[in-house]
Amino acid sequence: MHAKTDSEATSIDAAALSPPRSAIRPLYYVQSPSNHDVEKMSFGSGCSLMGSPSHPHYYHCSPIHHSRESSTSRFSDRALLSYKSIRERRRYINDGDDKTDGGDDDPFRNVRLYAWLLLSVVFLFTVFSLILWGVSKHYPPKVVVKGMLVRNLNVQAGNDLSGVPTDMLSLNSTVRIFYRNPSTFFAVHVTASPLLLHYSNLLLSSGEMNKFTVARHGERNVMTVVQGHQVPLYGGVSFHLDTLSLPLNLTLVLHTKAYILGRLVTSKFYTRIICSFTLNADHLPKPISLLRSCKDYH
Numbered sequence: 001m002h003a004k005t006d007s008e009a010t011s012i013d014a015a016a017l018s019p020p021r022s023a024i025r026p027l028y029y030v031q032s033p034s035n036h037d038v039e040k041m042s043f044g045s046g047c048s049l050m051g052s053p054s055h056p057h058y059y060h061c062s063p064i065h066h067s068r069e070s071s072t073s074r075f076s077d078r079a080l081l082s083y084k085s086i087r088e089r090r091r092y093i094n095d096g097d098d099k100t101d102g103g104d105d106d107p108f109r110n111v112r113l114y115a116w117l118l119l120s121v122v123f124l125f126t127v128f129s130l131i132l133w134g135v136s137k138h139y140p141p142k143v144v145v146k147g148m149l150v151r152n153l154n155v156q157a158g159n160d161l162s163g164v165p166t167d168m169l170s171l172n173s174t175v176r177i178f179y180r181n182p183s184t185f186f187a188v189h190v191t192a193s194p195l196l197l198h199y200s201n202l203l204l205s206s207g208e209m210n211k212f213t214v215a216r217h218g219e220r221n222v223m224t225v226v227q228g229h230q231v232p233l234y235g236g237v238s239f240h241l242d243t244l245s246l247p248l249n250l251t252l253v254l255h256t257k258a259y260i261l262g263r264l265v266t267s268k269f270y271t272r273i274i275c276s277f278t279l280n281a282d283h284l285p286k287p288i289s290l291l292r293s294c295k296d297y298h
Contacts, residue, residue, distance in 0.1 A: 129265045132185075136267040139183040141190075141214075141256050143271050145294045146176045148226075148250065149287040150279065160232040167233040171205045173197075173226050175250065179212075180219040186258045186267075187215050193253040195226050199246060204228050209252070226250075244281040249274060250290070272297040 150173045158168035175195060181188050192209035205228030214220050256269040275294035 129261060132260050132265055133267055136183065136186060136258055136260055139181075140269050140298055141188060141254070141271060142178075142180040142182060143254055143273060143296060144178040145250070145252075145273055145275050145290045146178055146221075147287045147289045147291075148176070148277075149174045150284055153284060155233070158230060158232075160234075164232075164234075166235065168230045169204060169228065169233055170230060171197075171226075171228045173205065175207065175224045175226050177209075177222045177224065177252075178219070179214060179222060179254075181214040181217065183258065184217050186260045187213060187218075188256050188258045188269075189213050190257075191255045193255075195224055195250065195252045197226055197228070198249045198251070202231075202233070204231055204248070242281060244279065244284075246279040247276070248279055249276050250294075251275075269298065 150171065152170065152172040154170045155167055156170075157165065159165050160168075179190060189211070190213070191211050195207045195209065196203060197205045205226050207224045207226035209222060209224045212220060212222065251272075251274050254269075254271040254273070256271065258267040258269070259265075260267060273294050273296045275290045277288060277290060277293040279288070
């Protein structure tokens with residue numbers, strides 16, 4: 001044997017004193033498998049418990065590999081379930097918001113609907129009323145003053161209210177008026193202003209016509225008394241019964257009111273009539289025809 005030199009001895013001693021270097025081993029995280037994963041593990045079919053980590057099939061057959069796969073699948077399943085639950089929750093919240101918004105809008109929508117319905121009814125009723133009112137204007141009443149009967153005519157001397165002596169006239173007569181309502185869909189109510197009988201600007205007599213009603217497409221004859229008592233003439237009339245020729249004017253105004261739809265829709269007509277005629281001595285006491293002596297103004 002060869003004798004060892006000092007350098008060899010020193011290197012051998014240093015090698016003996018230094019700890020042996022170990023290869024760097026990978027780190028492994030071990031997680032206890034669940035019962036479900038344990039049942040899925042299989043140590044047969046070529047998997048050996050004595051396999052080394054350096055063996056190519058070690059990680060494939062190792063329980064640690066199965067544990068990693070199971071934990072990864074569980075994590076992905078949990079993430080998927082969490083995503084689905086969040087998505088369903090958001091959908092539920094959105095649906096709830098939509099329902100809440102719809103519920104909040106429903107009362108206003110109903111109010112608007114009722115308001116539009118009411119306005120539509122009012123508008124249609126207004127249009128219908130205007131149509132009826134316009135049509136009613138084409139049915140003015142027909143008024144005819146048929147005649148006048150002078151029952152009594154007397155002139156005598158007298159005094160007026162202030163004591164001035166003058167001729168005083170008394171007259172009693174009846175005026176016959178024919179009234180016709182041509183409308184077929186409304187009745188009319190008729191009033192009249194006083195009937196006035198003038199000689200020039202001198203009022204000789206007057207009379208009040210009673211109110212009356214005429215049905216649809218109806219007619220009526222009205223008799224009105226026109227009289228004057230102790231009317232002072234102040235020399236304005238040269239009065240002799242034998243040679244009597246007295247120009248007179250009879251005026252009247254009729255107010256006709258038609259209730260088309262009750263009191264909601266009404267139509268009014270004003271008829272002014274002026275009759276100019278001459279009262280002669282031979283007319284007494286006969287009736288005087290006024291059919292051609294009157295003019296009406298609407």
